[in-house]
């Protein structure tokens with residue numbers, strides 16, 4: 384679904400932060416992306432949903448060359464990729480349920496209230512459907528962000544340090560949801576620097592672990 388061949392990226396004409404990246408995100412597979420803080424994990428994720436474009440190399444997403452994307456191609460790509468950002472933002476004046484349904488509203492699509500209720504139940508936020516985002520805990524915000532990321536039924540789910548501010552129990556609860564999504568057929572890519580989280584998840588799901596080091600991407604060894 385996402386293919387990179389010798390891809391490089393540098394911000395604002397600067398030297399390449401990432402270079403020579405060759406990667407295939409395999410359909411139906413669970414992937415981790417790891418590497419130290421500042422190594423470029425968020426940058427790589429942003430390339431995957433065309434928030435940034437490669438500065439060198441070849442990259443395709445769902446068969447489209449990233450260099451020649453039309454507005455319609457970008458809209459199509461964004462529908463097929465659900466993103467959980469590192470610090471999810473919500474519209475604070477709208478209750479949680481409306482925030483989760485926002486991608487449908489923006490796409491002028493009807494909200495299936497039963498499906499929305501099911502989704503909130505899946506992320507265990509039913510009791511917070513009418514809660515305003517500023518009153519949610521960190522774990523609740525992340526679960527709401529995950530629900531919002533999957534409401535358009537994307538093929539690929541990207542999560543950027545989704546457990547960054549959560550304690551271990553809450554982190555594992557969120558990982559469980561991501562694993563369930565993968566088991567239901569979605570391709571998942573989770574960026575995290577937490578190797579313990581990767582090890583715990585790998586006890587439950589077969590995962591490829593990619594590591595960014597020195598600006599390039601490698602497959603991590605079996606110890607991870």
Ligand SMILES: Nc1ncnc2c1ncn2[C@@H]1O[C@H](COP(=O)(O)OP(=O)(O)OP(=O)(O)O)[C@@H](O)[C@H]1O
Pocket residue numbers: 394400418419420421422423424425426427544576
């Ligand atoms: N918009 C930007 N303009 C210029 N430089 C940027 C921009 N965004 C990120 N960078 C730089 O690119 C490098 C990689 O950042 P990135 O956020 O991709 O790393 P990361 O691995 O996700 O880090 P962390 O684990 O701390 O979130 C950092 O040095 C960062 O300062």
